[in-house]
Amino acid sequence: MATLSAYASDSVTVAATSELIGIARRAAAGRLQTGTGGNISIRVAGRNEVVIKPSGVGFAECDHDNLLVVDLDGNILKGDAKPSKDMAFHLGIYRVRDDVGGIVHVHSPWATGWAASGHALALPTVHSRDKLKRIPIVPTGPGGGAQRPEDIVAEFRDPALRAALLAEHGSVGVGKTLLAALHVAELIEETAQVAALARLLRAAPA
Numbered sequence: 079m080a081t082l083s084a085y086a087s088d089s090v091t092v093a094a095t096s097e098l099i100g101i102a103r104r105a106a107a108g109r110l111q112t113g114t115g116g117n118i119s120i121r122v123a124g125r126n127e128v129v130i131k132p133s134g135v136g137f138a139e140c141d142h143d144n145l146l147v148v149d150l151d152g153n154i155l156k157g158d159a160k161p162s163k164d165m166a167f168h169l170g171i172y173r174v175r176d177d178v179g180g181i182v183h184v185h186s187p188w189a190t191g192w193a194a195s196g197h198a199l200a201l202p203t204v205h206s207r208d209k210l211k212r213i214p215i216v217p218t219g220p221g222g223g224a225q226r227p228e229d230i231v232a233e234f235r236d237p238a239l240r241a242a243l244l245a246e247h248g249s250v251g252v253g254k255t256l257l258a259a260l261h262v263a264e265l266i267e268e269t270a271q272v273a274a275l276a277r278l279l280r281a282a283p284a
């Protein structure tokens with residue numbers, strides 16, 4: 079049974095919602111996510127509450143009237159849309175990482191290509207090594223389906239981890255703010271493209 083929060087429509091939550099809408103639209107404009115896939119969420123400042131995109135809503139269509147406000151146990155405080163299956167791992171990460179204020183999960187093509195290749199994503203640039211350090215790959219779930227939330231959360235128990243690839247699925251970036259999480263998702267995508275080009279060009283005759 080959902081508990082109605084007295085805060086779900088106040089200015090702090092509205093500000094978090096506005097921030098999510100802006101970042102989601104930037105991710106869509108940058109082609110990090112098409113259609114209604116992926117997910118994005120933001121922790122409401124100072125509270126154990128999260129604004130999150132529900133199932134069936136595209137990043138580009140996120141708006142004040144179609145997002146969910148939930149507590150960290152998944153109880154819906156505001157909104158009537160169907161929660162995404164991804165919500166379990168988003169909330170799990172917030173529960174184990176007090177430092178995380180935003181999460182971006184996308185199926186961006188270069189990162190997902192590496193995640194489907196069976197190869198670890200190389201970090202061929204000084205910036206990717208400096209900022210991402212390591213990117214574990216979470217294996218597919220039972221029957222080759224989507225990852226089990228607990229397997230994703232287990233990786234993010236490492237307080238230094240900023241990014242993970244989900245095998246045959248996509249990427250997850252976290253940050254102190256949602257903008258920082260988007261920057262991670264953008265850097266993973268850029269790095270995945272550069273890594274593929276570097277591998278191709280190294281194999282070419284000089």
Ligand SMILES: [Zn+2]
Binds near residue numbers: 116117183247248
């Ligand atoms: Zn996904």
